[in-house]
């Protein structure tokens with residue numbers, strides 16, 4: 001799968017320009033880390049990629065065709081974890097995943113196995129029959145990740161997937177994303193730079209609606225002559241703010 005963004009611009013009602021002029025090419029297999037301060041435009045970019053809304057100007061092409069003509073492909077190939085999502089609190093974990101599988105059009109005969117697969121991947125085995133309202137914040141986040149993984153989508157978009165996860169689960173998910181990225185395109189946003197440090201092929205740093213860095217994490221470290229990615233990222237953002 002190949003996604004091209006050309007001169008993308010998004011201005012919200014009320015006049016806030018969240019993305020200024022974004023041009024990018026993303027191709028599978030890869031894991032792309034999207035980082036940047038609050039309000040940088042990360043979620044807006046992800047919502048545009050998932051056809052949540054249309055850009056003000058510019059275009060998105062998927063495998064060479066405009067996104068508007070590829071909605072069926074997107075629906076069949078996309079797993080999306082929004083930053084804020086509502087779960088059906090009165091459903092059990094299994095019931096919720098069954099409902100999401102139906103929405104995604106997953107064949108009934110494979111649904112049970114598929115639900116078991118994503119429950120195992122997200123370590124929710126002992127919560128299958130628990131009502132969502134009884135889960136902790138981190139467990140709910142894992143249900144959100146589980147629903148995105150249903151049907152083995154070729155394109156995974158995770159908006160801050162590791163928020164609320166304890167250190168052990170965070171490491172487990174880093175490994176899961178790295179493994180899944182071997183044959184998929186994964187775009188994930190995070191504020192925890194270690195989430196993307198080891199596994200991501202490309203780091204995109206957004207600031208005030210513009211791309212201020214795109215490249216490997218290692219190249220950013222070299223460019224900023226910093227010993228760690230965190231320090232290089234901070235140096236980049238400081239330079240940006242003083243500009």
Ligand SMILES: Nc1ncnc2c1ncn2[C@@H]1O[C@H](COP(=O)(O)OP(=O)(O)OP(=O)(O)O)[C@@H](O)[C@H]1O
Nearest residue numbers: 012013014016018037038039040041042043044045
């Ligand atoms: N629905 C909306 N209406 C108006 N302005 C919005 C809306 N959603 C986002 N914005 C504005 O657009 C800008 C980018 O927001 P966005 O949510 O994309 O940032 P972000 O990088 O995801 O931030 P965070 O790290 O806090 O999640 C911000 O200035 C925000 O105030």
Ligand SMILES: [Mg+2]
Nearest residue numbers: 042043044083
């Ligand atoms: Mg966001």
